[in-house]
Structure formats: C-alpha cells, structure tokens
Amino acid sequence: MTDAPATALRSAGTRLPVSALDPFDRDVLEDPLPLQAALRDAGPLVYLSTHDVYAMARYEQVYAALRDWQSFESGGGVGLSNFRTGKPWRSPSILLEADPPYHDAPRRVLAGLLGPHTQRRLRDKWRAAAADLVDELLAGHTGNSAEFDAVASLAEAFPLRAFPDAVGIPDSGRENLLPFSDFLFNAFGPRNDLVALGAPRARELSAWVNSHCQREALTEDGFGAQIWAAADRGELTPEQAPLVVRSLFAAGVDTTVHGLAALLHALATHPAQWQRLRAEPRLVRVAFDEAVRWASPVQTFFRTATGDIRVAGGVVPAGAKVLLLLGAANRDPRRWDAPDAFDLSRDPSGHLGFGFGLHQCVGQHIARLEAECLLTALAERVETIELAGPTRRRPNNTLRAWDSVPIRVRLA
Template sequence: MNPAAPHTTTPATTAPVSEQDLFSDHTLAHTEEVYGELRSLGTVVYLPANDAYAITRYEAIRTANSDPATFSSRQVAFNPQMNEILSGTSLASDPPQHGKLRAILTDNLSPRAMRSLKGTIYADADTLVRELVEKRTFDGMADLAVAFPVSVVLDLIGVQGDKRDRILPWGEAAFNLLGPLNQRARESFPLAGELFKWTHEEMTGDGLAEGSIGHAVWQAAERGDIAPESFGYLVHQILAAGMDTTIATIGNLIQLLADHPDQYAKLRRDPSKIPAAVAETLRFRTPAPGFGRVTTRDVEVDGVTIPAGSQVALLYGSGNRDELKYENPDVFDIDRNPVDHLGFGYGIHGCAGQGLAKLEINGLVESWIRHVDSFTVTDVIPRLNNFSRPYASMQVTITA
C-alpha cells in the first residue's frame, strides 16, 4: 500500500494540494480509496504530479459537464500528443463542431436503432451463457466479459476479416494513451499507431459490412455531411471506446454479484431489477473514472478559483461515491437504482453508446440469472490501464 499522501491547504481562493498521482500504479489499483482521500480534501484539489485540478464532488462535476464553454473538451487526454490526435472527434470537440459529429453517432446508436437489435443481442447472449454453463468453470473476462461485446460491436461497426483479432488490444492501447506519457502510454504507442493507421489511412467504407454503423459513417462522409477525415476519427472512436468500458462493467457486475450473494438472490427473484443492478455497478465501480477538460477562463468552483488554461480532471468515480449525493455510497445495493450516476458521463459528452452497452449487459444478465442458481468468482487479476479499470482475468465457477 502506498503511504498516505501528504497534503497542505492553501488560502480560500486556491485549492488544497495532494501529492497523489491519478495515474500511478497505486491509484489505478486503489481508485476508490484514493478518490475518497481527495474528496475529503475538497471539491477541487490541485495535483502537482499531474499539473491538474481534480473535481471530486458529484454536483460540481455535473455543473462542469453542463458548461462546455468554460470546461472545454479540447484537452480530454492528459498529454498534448493525444489531444492533437483526437482533435476532430466528437470526444474532443466543443459546440458547434461537436453537434454535427455527435449526430452521426447518435443517429446510428439511438434507442430506436438499438431496439431493432435487441432480439439478436439477447439471443446471442443466451447462447453464450448456456455454453458457459455447460463448461461450469471458465475465465469470466476472456470467455464472457470480452467475448460478447467484442463480437457485438465488431458486427455493428462492420469490421470483417483478420482485423477483428486486433481490435481489443488496439482499444486498450488507445485508452492508455488518454493518460500522461508514462510507461504504460509509451508501451501502447505502437499498438495505438496500428489502429490509427488502419482507421485513417487504410480503411474504406467498402471494407465494412453494408448496413453497419461504420458503413453509415462512411456514407455520411461521402455525402459531405461530415469532413472526409472525420470518417476515420469517428470509427476510431467507436472501436476504441465502444468495448472497453462495457467489458469492464460486465466483469465488475459478475464479481460484485458473486461477492454479494444476497443481491444476486434478490435479482433472481425480481429480474425487473436488472437495469438497477447495472446502474449500481456503474456507480459503485465506474469503468472510466476520470476524464480531462481544460478551462477557457478563470472559474470558481465551490470557493476555489481554477485559472484559465488549466488541465482539469473530472473524477466521475469520485462523484459516484460522493456521500453528499448518495447515502452509504460505499455499499453495493441494487435497490438504490442510481439512474443519475456519472458512469456514462453527463451532458453533451455523455456516452453515445450507452444504449448499446445497456442492451449487451442487460441481455447477458437476463440469461445469467435464468440459467445460473449460484456461482463463485476467484483468482481476480486486475489489469492496470491509465483510463479504464478492467480485470485481466477471473475464474468463474458455477456451483448450481
């Protein structure tokens, strides 16, 4: 365990200071603990290790996300190279550019579009779960949490051929590059470069299945609805971000239900609680717990002035454990049903793919509670990533 980080408190209009590093091995492995310490210092905490102002409280995070004119997404990553690469994506743009780019995603990922996929996704989920039940023991990450969303998203994007095997390591590398240029990020550059080269230089709409979202984005570029270069950016964004957080959430939910058999029994008795269980998982163990912003002007947040041009870290995972927002926030309780959680972000940059993520997770859980009376999870091994919080593996054993 890392020793308690020293901190000092400076005058009223400046932020308390913590020596914690948001991207250290210790923080990545003990995110909720570190975020709790930062939250106890104040709503805004300055982190010299990251040269960033962390916003820790739920209401302040929502307010910042509601004000893109002040909290710009031009610095969503914590290094200048990645921010330059992301320029031109909906993730790293502000209004009015953001609206046109975002519309291409939301048109294809809208609730109406997702409804047409529900039958197929639920049927595929049931097939996978029944196969795993027959195995009795399996790797909950590779065989369940990874296998299902990777298959669904690649079909949705229209990715075909040998590139399918490369997508998962590409996506994980892209998430590492959203942090600072630490060792994890530097080691990820070659893989992330392969993804960038494919999406921006090699891929064409002809290589994506007709009727897929990827093909639709290419057609939008061909019509002139978006700039030609935006095609690669948008597909890059969907592929990099469309799976990792869903994978992490499935793994988190399986582990949490195994660790809380009373909650699993409650869920089996009342399957209508599935959406609440998913929401509570996203609150309790946020899969992408922090995102970057940059201030365009001096702004006061809860009595602290953040100077113009400052890197800001919106700690969604901290806001989701804010005791001023949620009663007993460190308790996993599916009856809480926190529909207002920050697990998908908030505001104009809220996760465009959350409808698909919910379909995938809900479909798996519905089949899981139907076929599995009880199960255990052991040998959980985390995988440290600068931006997401996945597990590398976990052994799932179906006991009944």
C-alpha cells in the first residue's frame, strides 16, 4: 500500500501519525487488508487527513474504545457525519445511534426478545426451513454434483425466508430489505458514488420499511408484535416501538447475508476446514464466528469524542469523529496467531466482528442460529464444496460484502 505514513500532527500538544489513506476508496473497499495493515503499523491512533477523522486499527485500542462509551459516544452518529454539527439524513436509530440513558430501554427490550431462549424456540423451525431450502436447491440438479451462486441461493435466500417471518411481515415486498440496508450501510460513509447510486430509491425504500414497523402491518406472533406489546406494558413509548422494529430491518438482514456469504466463501476456499466441519459438526458455531472474525462483514463504525480523550500517548480532540476498524482489529497479529488464516482450531471468541460493550450486536444469537441451521443442512448433504468461477465483491462503505460466489458441490 502506497502511503506516506507517520508525518506528524500536533493534537493537544501530542504528535500523531498522519495517513492520507482513504478507507472508503473503491480499491480499498475491494480489498481492505493492505490499508488495515498500514494503519495498524502506523500506530495505535492515526489521523486520517482525507476525512479529517482519527482512526484506530489495533485490537487493543478498538476494544478499549468500544467499551468506553462515555468517552466515545454513539449519539453523534456511528457514520462519518457528525450529528452534533449537522442534521442526520434520517431520524437516528434509538439503539445504534443512542447512548445511555436513551439507549437503555430499547436495548433491554431487544435483548430480552433476541436472547438464547429465542434460539431454542426458533431452532426446530429454522432447521427444517434450511433443510427444505438446500433440498430444493439440490433437487434442481442431475448427477451427484451441483453448481449455484452461494450468495443468491443460500446466503440471501435463507435469511430472507427465515428472518422477516420471525419479525412478522408478509412475503410481498421483502425484496426491498436488501437494497434498503445496502443504502443504509453505504450512508455511514462519505457521500461517494455508492451513496449516489442508492439515493434515488432511498426515500421509497425507507417509506416501505417505516410502514412495516407499524403495529397493523405486523403479524401477531413475531418480534415486531412483541416490541409493540412491550410498549403496551410501558417498557417503551409508542413513539419508540416502530423505531425498535426498524432497527431489526436495518441491522438484521444484510449483516447476516454477508456473514453467511463470508462463511460459505471461506469454506469453499479452505477444503480441509470443510472436511473438518463435516467430521465434527459441533464446530458449526466456531466456523461462523471464525468467518465473522476473518472477513468482518461489518468493517467499521465511527464514534465521536466527548472530550479531549487520551489514547496511547495521543489525544483525540473533543468533538472529533473516530473510525474504529473492527476488521483490522480482527486481523491484528498483536492479538491473534496467524490472523490471516481461516482456522477452525482457533478460539475466535473475543473477536470484534459483532462489536463489544454496550452496543455489542444484540442480534448475534439470531445470526448464529441462522448460520448453524444453514450450515448443518449443507454439511449433511454435501461432501465437497469448491469455487466454480470468479467471485465478485459488492462494494459498500461499511460492509464487506459479496455479490457473487459461484460454487460447485459434490453431493454426499
């Protein structure tokens, strides 16, 4: 990676490495690993001149900043734009973009709803749904092998079948969910061509999502209805309820799609790990968390400094935006042995792919369950899995996403 790192900037009397690298450059979005390494090597805290922000790429500092919500707030927005100085493009999330005490009640309600007991309730149903999906897919092929796109046929198809059912929305219109969250995750970055590309449909897609957050639009037995029931019990206000439902649509679909795509890509390119998984099916959970560490479907989020905050000898000035590179922390050799290896022998717990601290992903049990169900169905039916053609990334300002991962499988 070409950059002139480590020139000096005076920040509250301290000197910081300065980098002109742009985390949102199209080539970087295509392959962020060289930038991640360059920023980790530049120092624990780096000033990014392209966007006038501070960045942390090492595990130790990213982890500490995620924990320290008092110093690094989310209420100023978790994207590049600063809600303290400019107007947000939509009403902010009352989870992701809120701090205590405002964050407390919505978080409590969702954590109660999406906890381990929900996994137990949904597991049989989702196991059957995943088995049906894989059977349908393989039935369409003759002989003992099949070729299909792992993104469209599995990574998108399964969450789009299982998750909106669990939230409680009708079949029609579900195709809006992916472009909606694709735009949303792009909008956390700068106003670049990716944002411009999605902008023409943003209003229409937001209106569709907002209308499906209303009580009348939701079935009586899903997460959506349970969120409204929490409002009836006084645990949320009636104004908060639709915004909590919205956070499920915003954060719960695309993230999982690209988590599953990352997992399938990893297994298709690491045949020995696939064989290991087939021999030891209990490793499905490890496989998913290792894929989330290795590929980090959510690459970055911002925070805003609430004062002059000292970080490893440097200072983030009050009001500055701070980029936390979750993906870089998940590959930091200071924290992980052989961080670039996708390896089911490792214990990936402690990775920051689901964040950490107060805002740590409240839907992670749901994402893990989806992965467990889909992967189990596949492992029971498929002996080998390999790439069947060139892969294609889907560039996004926040997500590390796949557009296409063609695979060939040999049936068991």
